[in-house]
Amino acid sequence: MADRTIYDTTVPSAGSRGMAHQRILRMRFQNAWTNITGDANNLKMTPSAVAIASERYGQKAAQASQKMADNYAVTFGVEAVRNNAGMFVAAQAAIRELLKIGRRTGADNLVDIQWFDALDDDVPAFQGTFRVEWDDANAGYAEGAGWSFTLTSVGPVPQITSPIATGVPLIETALPIGKTVGDVIYVKGHKFTGTTGVTIKAVAVTKFTVIDDNTLSILIPTGVSGASPIIVTNAAGASTAYSYPAA
The missing domain is CATH 2.40.30 (Elongation Factor Tu (Ef-tu); domain 3)
Structure with a gap:
């Protein structure tokens, strides 16, 4: 961001x-x-x-x-x-x-x-x-x-380095929508290289993969349903929460 x-x-x-x-x-x-x-x-x-x-x-x-x-x-x-x-x-x-x-x-x-x-x-x-x-x-x-x-x-x-750079991740999309516990979704955005943690609905995601600087795959953990904010964190800080509609 x-x-x-x-x-x-x-x-x-x-x-x-x-x-x-x-x-x-x-x-x-x-x-x-x-x-x-x-x-x-x-x-x-x-x-x-x-x-x-x-x-x-x-x-x-x-x-x-x-x-x-x-x-x-x-x-x-x-x-x-x-x-x-x-x-x-x-x-x-x-x-x-x-x-x-x-x-x-x-x-x-x-x-x-x-x-x-x-x-x-x-x-x-x-x-x-x-x-x-x-x-x-x-x-x-x-x-x-x-x-x-x-x-x-x-x-x-x-x-x-751009004077406006913060290094904090920015989430643009999370697809496919409507998935549930045990499903994989793909998060698109910026500055995912060096991701140290991901949460969805305040639940820590234990299985995530940094595909590249713009893409993460995450496995939806137990306890997630309905409106589920996703937050990605790296060494610079946490992203703004992205609202994901889980099943």
Whole structure:
């Protein structure tokens, strides 16, 4: 199960029409990770392979290459939000900092960035150091301010454990329904590798098998009938109870 806190609290600054929210972009600002996704539009991360020349096995001197890592470019747009005094609102302080960094040189032009899916912690997440560039957006009828940002990685960007990962199992289904004591049912979900225990209707399941990270088979123990919540536990904790209709 993923921690939904970041997703649930990702909102545009009042007055902004930012739309990105299911992909989270955070920058290190004032020694803390600051979520800047709420005011972003058209957020995209584009990889480019870092490859080295190699020979194809059995075909000496035949040209080939192998990917060793990926560089990334992150692009997005931001619309400025101003207060009554014409200043950008405090909620966009990190965006103001990006604008300043983008006009600096050398090491002062760099920023640490995290990128991850807001809801699924199994989707690859990344963290690295990026060079900052930006362009002014075209002014329109309302003369609103805005910018197009390009963040380019300084060398390959390593994959990290998603910041929303909790490691707790998540149950999606348990089938077939309507089974009884001594029958086998299959539980589908996530993070079942390392399962330490299973209960159904608060009765410990003594016979269960971890088929893979997404599938468990369990033998329904004595004392189970009717509405029977299933709970799967691993080292990180217990899943939310899943209501199974036993016979």
